[in-house]
Amino acid sequence: MNGLTRRALLAKGSLVVAFASSGPTQAQESEESTSLPGDLDKYPFLDSWIRVDAADRITVFTGKVELGQGLRTALIQIAADELCVSPASIELITADTGRTPDEGVTAGSHSMQNSGMAILNAAANLRVLLTETAAWRLVTSVDQIELQDGSAYGPNGQHVGYGDLVAGFSLHVMAKPDVPRRSKGRRLIGESVPRVDIPAKVSGHAAYVQDIRAPGLLHARVVRGPSFGTQLKQADIDAVTHMPGIEQVVRNGRFIAILAAKEWDAVKASRRLQAAGWERRAAPLPSTDLCDTIRRSPARDIPIFDYPGPPAPADARIVKARYSRPCLMHGSIGPSCAVALWENGNMIVWTHSQGVSPLRKALAELLRLPLEKVRCIHVEGSGCYGHNGADDVAADAALAARAVPGRPVRLQWMREQEHGWEPLGSAMVVELQGALGRNGRIVGWRHDVWSNPHNGRPISAGGLLAGAELDPPFAPQRPRPIPMPEGGGDRNGNPIYAMPNARGVYHFVEQAPVRVSALRSLGAHMNVFAIESFMDEMAQAAGVDPVDFRLIHLQDSRGRAVVETAANRFGWKRRVNGRSGRGCGFGFARYKNLGAYCAIAMEIAVDPDTGGVEVRRAVAAVDSGEAVSPDGIRNQIEGAIVQSLSWTLLESVRFDTGGRTSFDWSAYPILRFPTAPTSIDVHLIDRPGEPFLGVGEAGQGPAAAALANAIADAIGHRLRDMPLTPERIRAALRS
Amino acid sequence: MISLTVNGTEHSVDADPDTPLLYVLRGDLGLDGAKFGCGLGQCGACTVLVDDRPAFSCLTPIAALDGRKIRTIEGLGTPDRPGALPAAFEAEQAAQCGYCIAGMIMRAQALLERNVRPTEAELRRHLAPNLCRCGTHMRILRAVRRAAAAMGGEVQESAR
Numbered sequence: 001m002n003g004l005t006r007r008a009l010l011a012k013g014s015l016v017v018a019f020a021s022s023g024p025t026q027a028q029e030s031e032e033s034t035s036l037p038g039d040l041d042k043y044p045f046l047d048s049w050i051r052v053d054a055a056d057r058i059t060v061f062t063g064k065v066e067l068g069q070g071l072r073t074a075l076i077q078i079a080a081d082e083l084c085v086s087p088a089s090i091e092l093i094t095a096d097t098g099r100t101p102d103e104g105v106t107a108g109s110h111s112m113q114n115s116g117m118a119i120l121n122a123a124a125n126l127r128v129l130l131t132e133t134a135a136w137r138l139v140t141s142v143d144q145i146e147l148q149d150g151s152a153y154g155p156n157g158q159h160v161g162y163g164d165l166v167a168g169f170s171l172h173v174m175a176k177p178d179v180p181r182r183s184k185g186r187r188l189i190g191e192s193v194p195r196v197d198i199p200a201k202v203s204g205h206a207a208y209v210q211d212i213r214a215p216g217l218l219h220a221r222v223v224r225g226p227s228f229g230t231q232l233k234q235a236d237i238d239a240v241t242h243m244p245g246i247e248q249v250v251r252n253g254r255f256i257a258i259l260a261a262k263e264w265d266a267v268k269a270s271r272r273l274q275a276a277g278w279e280r281r282a283a284p285l286p287s288t289d290l291c292d293t294i295r296r297s298p299a300r301d302i303p304i305f306d307y308p309g310p311p312a313p314a315d316a317r318i319v320k321a322r323y324s325r326p327c328l329m330h331g332s333i334g335p336s337c338a339v340a341l342w343e344n345g346n347m348i349v350w351t352h353s354q355g356v357s358p359l360r361k362a363l364a365e366l367l368r369l370p371l372e373k374v375r376c377i378h379v380e381g382s383g384c385y386g387h388n389g390a391d392d393v394a395a396d397a398a399l400a401a402r403a404v405p406g407r408p409v410r411l412q413w414m415r416e417q418e419h420g421w422e423p424l425g426s427a428m429v430v431e432l433q434g435a436l437g438r439n440g441r442i443v444g445w446r447h448d449v450w451s452n453p454h455n456g457r458p459i460s461a462g463g464l465l466a467g468a469e470l471d472p473p474f475a476p477q478r479p480r481p482i483p484m485p486e487g488g489g490d491r492n493g494n495p496i497y498a499m500p501n502a503r504g505v506y507h508f509v510e511q512a513p514v515r516v517s518a519l520r521s522l523g524a525h526m527n528v529f530a531i532e533s534f535m536d537e538m539a540q541a542a543g544v545d546p547v548d549f550r551l552i553h554l555q556d557s558r559g560r561a562v563v564e565t566a567a568n569r570f571g572w573k574r575r576v577n578g579r580s581g582r583g584c585g586f587g588f589a590r591y592k593n594l595g596a597y598c599a600i601a602m603e604i605a606v607d608p609d610t611g612g613v614e615v616r617r618a619v620a621a622v623d624s625g626e627a628v629s630p631d632g633i634r635n636q637i638e639g640a641i642v643q644s645l646s647w648t649l650l651e652s653v654r655f656d657t658g659g660r661t662s663f664d665w666s667a668y669p670i671l672r673f674p675t676a677p678t679s680i681d682v683h684l685i686d687r688p689g690e691p692f693l694g695v696g697e698a699g700q701g702p703a704a705a706a707l708a709n710a711i712a713d714a715i716g717h718r719l720r721d722m723p724l725t726p727e728r729i730r731a732a733l734r735s
Numbered sequence: 736m737i738s739l740t741v742n743g744t745e746h747s748v749d750a751d752p753d754t755p756l757l758y759v760l761r762g763d764l765g766l767d768g769a770k771f772g773c774g775l776g777q778c779g780a781c782t783v784l785v786d787d788r789p790a791f792s793c794l795t796p797i798a799a800l801d802g803r804k805i806r807t808i809e810g811l812g813t814p815d816r817p818g819a820l821p822a823a824f825e826a827e828q829a830a831q832c833g834y835c836i837a838g839m840i841m842r843a844q845a846l847l848e849r850n851v852r853p854t855e856a857e858l859r860r861h862l863a864p865n866l867c868r869c870g871t872h873m874r875i876l877r878a879v880r881r882a883a884a885a886m887g888g889e890v891q892e893s894a895r
C-alpha cells in the first residue's frame with residue numbers, strides 16, 4: 001500500500017485515498033532507559049525507519065522534510081552507505097502523518113542530529129541482521145559475508161538478496177544500541193553526492209506543492225484584511241458568486257475563500273472582494289519603533305547563564321553597548337500554498353509545513369475532526385526559513401476543501417498576503433556590559449536581551465490564522481519561551497568564551513504588538529551579532545587583535561580549530577588596513593553552543609559617497625561533526641552568509657500604527673545580485689566518527705557580526721542597529 | 736480562443752484576454768516551470784522569453800502575445816538531455832529550494848543568447864530583477880559562467 005504520494009498523484013493523474021493501515025508502528029516510546037541515537041530513541045523499532053521488499057527495494061522513512069537544504073540526499077546517502085547499496089536503490093519517504101515517524105518540526109538544524117543519526121543506526125542494525133542471516137543461510141561465518149548492491153555474498157561467490165534475507169526475520173524489532181558502523185569498503189558518507197531534488201528543479205518539472213494538479217482540482221484564494229490585526233469590512237459575497245468561472249464562495253464566520261476551476265478567475269474575484277475595504281480591530285501599535293516598544297514593555301526575566309567568578313576589580317575597564325534588530329520577514333519567493341482533499345470523512349492536506357504532526361493536530365481541532373481523520377503529507381514548497389504562511393494556508397485550503405467533497409482544492413496566497421500575514425522574526429534589543437582586567441582579559445560580562453516570542457508555531461487551532469476567523473473563534477495560542485540550552489530569544493545568548501563573573505538574562509516580552517514566530521536561527525542572529533560585535537569592541541579597548549582576543553578566551557578545541565582555520569585561510573594577519581574605506585571583520589559562534597561551529601572572515605569596501613557596502617570576499621570555516629555531503633554543507637553556509645548579509649544590511653519590516661506597511665519587495669527590499677559578495681569560500685573541518693550536526697543555521701550570526709566588524713574597521717565608526725544601511729553608514733561618516 | 740506559440744508549438748487557448756501568461760502556461764498548458772512569485776514584476780520567478788527577451792509572465796496578458804514567440808524552461812531540454820544552462824545549474828548544484836531557478840535560467844538564457852561574453856558586472860546587472868531568498872547567488876553565478884563557457888564564450892572579470 002503506497003498511500004497517496006505526490007508522485008502517484010502526479011504520475012497517474014488520479015487521487016487514491018487510503019490511509020496507511022500497515023504503516024510503521026508509531027508513538028511507541030522506548031520502555032528501556034538505554035539511550036538510542038537521535039530519534040531512534042523515540043521510535044526504536046527498525047521498521048519505523050527502514051523496510052525491504054521481496055524485490056530487494058529499500059524504503060527509508062523520515063519524519064523530517066526537504067526544505068531545499070539537501071536533507072533528502074543526505075539521508076539517502078547515510079542509509080545507502082551503511083547498507084552497501086547505491087543511493088539510487090533507496091526510496092526515501094519524508095514526513096507524512098500516515099506513514100513516517102513523528103519527528104516533530106524540521107527546524108533548529110536538528111534533522112541530521114535526530115533523523116540522520118536514527119537512520120544511520122537503524123541501518124547499522126539492519127546490516128548486522130542481514131549479515132547474520134546470510135551467514136546462517138550460506139553456512140558460513142559472519143566475517144565471511146560481504147554485502148554489496150542489495151545482496152549478501154559468501155566466500156565462494158554464493159549470494160542471497162536482501163529481500164530474501166529479510167523474509168526470514170522480522171524488522172519489527174527494537175534497535176540495539178552501540179551497533180558498530182560498517183568499517184570497510186567504499187564510503188558514500190563524505191562524498192558530495194549530487195542532490196536528488198535538483199534535476200527536476202533546474203528543468204522546470206513538477207517539484208513543489210504549487211505544482212500539484214489533479215482531475216477536478218479547484219483553485220482557491222482566501223480573502224482577508226491586509227495584515228495581522230485587521231479584517232475586511234462587509235464584503236459583497238453575492239457580487240462575486242455570479243462572476244464568471246466562480247464555483248463557490250466558502251464562508252465560515254469571517255473566513256472567506258473563493259473557488260474556481262481557473263486560477264485567474266479566483267484571483268479576480270478575490271480582488272473584487274478585497275476592494276470592500278478593511279478596518280483595524282486590534283489596538284493601534286504603540287510605536288512604529290518596535291525595538292523601543294519591546295525594550296519598554298513588561299517582561300518576564302529568565303536567566304540564560306551564570307558563570308561564577310569574583311566580582312570585577314575596581315580598576316577594571318567597563319565597556320557598554322546596546323544593539324538592536326528590527327522585525328525581519330521570512331520572505332519566501334513563492335507565496336505559501338497547500339492542496340486539500342475532503343473525501344469520505346477524511347481530510348488530506350499536502351503541505352510545505354515544517355511540522356506535519358503538530359499541523360495535523362491543529363487542523364483536527366480546527367475542523368472538529370478526530371485526529372485519525374486528518375492526514376498531512378509534506379511536499380516541498382518555496383523555501384520557508386522558519387514559520388511562514390505554510391501552516392496557515394494549509395488550514396485555509398482544508399476549510400475551502402471541506403465545502404467541495406471529493407474535489408482537491410489548491411489554495412495559494414497572493415504576494416501581499418504572504419508579506420502581510422506571515423509571522424515575523426521578532427525585533428530584539430541586546431545590552432552588553434563587559435569588564436576588562438589589566439591583563440587584557442574579560443573579568444565580567446552581563447548580557448540582557450529583550451524579545452517577543454520566537455515560537456508561535458501552531459499546535460492548536462488557535463495557532464492558525466483561520467482559527468480566529470471562524471464563528472465561534474478559537475482562543476489564540478499562548479506563546480511560551482523555548483528553554484535553554486536551545487533557547488528562543490536567548491538562543492546563543494550564552495557566550496562560548498571562557499569568562500568569569502558572567503551572566504545573562506532574557507527579558508521575555510510575551511505580548512507582541514505584531515505577529516511573530518520562528519525565523520531561521522531565532523535569537524542567534526541577534527545575540528551572535530551583539531556578542532561578536534562586542535568582542536571586537538572589547539578587543540579594541542584591550543588593544544588586542546580581534547581574532548587573538550577571541551582565542552585568548554576560547555578553550556573549546558574544536559572552536560579554536562574553526563577560528564584558526566578561517567583566519568589562516570583568509571590571511572587575517574596580512575589583511576588590508578582598516579579605516580581606508582576598506583576593512584575586515586571576523587565573527588564566530590557554535591550554533592546554540594550545541595551544534596555546528598562556524599567562523600567567518602570578511603573583507604569589504606565602503607563607498608564614501610553612497611555609503612554602499614561591497615563584500616569583496618568571505619571565508620568561512622565549519623565543523624559540523626562528520627561531514628556527510630561536503631558540497632551540501634558548503635551550499636548551506638554560502639546561503640547563510642548571503643541571506644544574513646541581506647537581513648543585516650538591508651532588511652526591516654515597516655509599520656505605521658495601523659500595522660505592517662511592507663506588502664511587496666519594493667517596501668521590503670532584499671539583496672539582489674549586484675550586492676552579492678564577489679567570492680565566498682567555505683572550508684570544512686571533517687570530524688569522522690563524531691555525530692552529525694546540522695548546518696542550516698550555523699552561519700547567520702557569524703556572517704552578521706563579521707559584516708558589522710568589517711564596517712567598523714573600514715569607517716572607524718561602529719554601527720550597532722540593524723540594518724546597517726547606506727544611510728546609517730553615511731550618517732556615521734558625517735559624524 | 737487565443738493562439739499562443741510556446742516552445743515552437745502553437746496552442747489555442749480558451750482564456751480571457753486579460754489572463755496573465757503565467758496562469759495559461761501553468762493552468763492550461765501544463766507547464767510548471769514558471770512560478771508565481773509576486774504578480775508584480777518584482778521577483779522574476781515567472782520569467783519566460785517573449786521574442787527572445789525576458790518577460791514577467793505574471794504581468795503579461797495573453798492578449799499581447801499574438802504572433803509572438805514564447806519560450807519557457809521546458810523548451811531548454813529535458814532532465815535526460817538538458818540544455819547548457821540547466822546542465823550547468825545541475826553541475827554546480829546551483830539550487831537550494833529552487834523555486835526561483837527556472838526564472839533565473841530563462842533570464843540568463845536571454846543574456847547568453849545575445850552575448851556569450853558578458854562581463855561579470857553585466858551578468859550581475861542582468862540578473863538583478865530576479866530574487867533568490869535561499870542565498871544561492873554565488874552558485875547561480877558560477878552556473879551561468881559555466882554555461883557561457885559551454886556555449887563557446889566566457890564571463891569576463893570586471894571591476895564591480
